[in-house]
Amino acid sequence: GDSVTQMEGPVTLSEEAFLTINCTYTATGYPSLFWYVQYPGEGLQLLLKATKADDKGSNKGFEATYRKETTSFHLEKGSVQVSDSAVYFCALNRYGQNFVFGPGTRLSVLP
């Protein structure tokens, strides 16, 4: 069945550091890919998405590119802030199927 794998956390960075959170997936067909973020004490929010190969999703300085050849959707940000501290979930969805989420990666950004 479909699955999503994320790098294990927690990830701890200093403010203004470069961030990469790896995400790879296994799925038949052509899923859409998503990153969700959960800030402390809050619910999950959509961060960005990409619906086909080579699409780049972007939001709040975060980017991720849908790479079908490597089945990856790595999340990147050039300069993280303390306010980016949260748990990040990679997810995929195919038409008519259940969403599949990765286990989440906790990011802590230190001032």
Added chain:
Amino acid sequence: GAGVSQSPSNKVTEKGKDVELRCDPISGHTALYWYRQSLGQGLEFLIYFQGNSAPDKSGLPSDRFSAERTGGSVSTLTIQRTQQEDSAVYLCASSLEGQGQAPLHFGNGTRLTVT
């Protein structure tokens, strides 16, 4: 517009009691999901409703758990004879099902504590 609404936001119950958790999805959203999130853990899929199709119940952990969705809108998750291991945040999400491209919109969850 209104987002996904869940009630109650917090529920404390005694072991062995039944509880009902409610979810009001975004109007017009045909897909509705229930997830469970234990402290510091990821999302555990419970059940998925899509339109008039039979729900995908493959994630329900035991027969003490059940869910229904009335009129294609409001959903209720029922846990019978609660156990301490049921303590978690129960999240509801809905989406406008398209070609698999529609994102999920999450509610703020119900925090269930079984004492």
